Amino acid sequence: MAVPEFFGTIERSGLSTWIRESPSLFAFYFILLLHTVGLSLVVGANVVVDLRILGVASALPLKPLKQLFGIMWAGLGINGATGILLLIAYPTKSLTNPLFYVKLLLIAFAVVTLQRIDARVFGDGSLSEASMVARGKMMAMWSLLLWIGAIAAGRLLAETFRYLTYADILKGKA
């Protein structure tokens, strides 16, 4: 395989080096913290909406839960930004791990599902609660499964990478 040289180029940049090597508690670990906070916003709010659609707390009116979508999109925004920063810090580590692409794919599907629940279940104000539930059941189940899958893939990235940095590839170090 041709050695993807731009991994090295990114890692030598000032931003990448700072995130990776700064001893400051506000460098790498702060970004990771924000990524975790973003995750709990997106998936936490999703869990409540999905569980409600699937029948938990069925006496709870569904329509006001629309306000939770704002929290979810905010969480997604945080995680898009912090995810890119983490990728800039360790491009080799992520991009040489097949699991990273699985994670991206799962998130893509989960976000599409989120958008569809937002539009098709909560977007139509004329729907009764019963028809909202009927429309949303399948999507809510997929949403839960996809987010759990994304968390699993994300967590295991820390344990399954082959190369940490570009220098590791050059050394042929597995």
Next chain:
Amino acid sequence: MNYAHLHLLLNHFPIIGTIIGLSLLLLSFVGDNRDLRRSGLIIFAAGALLAIPAFLSGFGARIMLSRDPGVSSALLERHEAAAMLSLWFMETTGGLALVALWRSHRTPRRARWHLPVVVLFALLTVGLMGRTGETGGDIRHPEMRASQEAIVVEGTLGSVVHALEPTPEKFSQAVVGSLWLWGPLMFLHFVGLVLIVGTVGVFDLRIMGFIKQLPLSPLHRFIPWAMAGLGVNVVTGLLAFIGSPDRYVTSSAFWLKMLSLLLLGLNAVAFYLTGISERVEQLESGEDAPMRAKLIAGSALLLWLAVIVFGRYIAPLSDTLPPPAY
């Protein structure tokens, strides 16, 4: 104050707590006294919470004492194994007590199946906690040992129980040495986190006055999901700690996370035991919660955020405290 000091300060609570809890629970069956029963169950839940820092500080104390030639490592190991087994029973009893409290809260007169189960686990916990206390005392009190030598002496019952106790060291190696144990453990810890933060978050936000159209009584139905998440995270968190205690014990962020969790316990007491939860649960769509409830909900949200922040910083701050020594 050092780990041994902290351990001695904390370790009597779960032992005596389970005895008091069990006594109240058994007494409550005389004349079907529901207040006594509730008190017993609450004491089990509190004991399960307090047993965690008692257990954790014990690891620090063990690392300290293991450098002391006057202390028998066989006695230390026996105490550690006894503590591990009794901890799991304590946590199970506490979890079951919470289930029983929840059930009696929803349907006061029905579904009594769980009470005998709580009594059974409480009995086993009292026995195992007693053994943990005794084996702990043996380490430093030759006057109470069965033998004057610092050696392990087991009676018949003791040897049977000992066969069931885990070997701490083997366990640590299994957790740290295996990628396929650590990864799934942390994955489950995150799933638990999401369950807690999502359900508790929406509940607290509603009390604080956001999403006010939601009536509170049906929203409260999400709390068992938060409890399930908490259960998953207590188990996975303790397993992670047992896997590499040295890393956690010397991390200031770890102790701040534990402190935040204890404060969340107090927060739950302030919400559920002062009558404020009954008032909040009656809130219909659009109604405003009392100021006191808003303060409790807001501080709970901040404390959960603190748990996440300190949890994330355990690793980078893993050598900020001096290693246990004296």
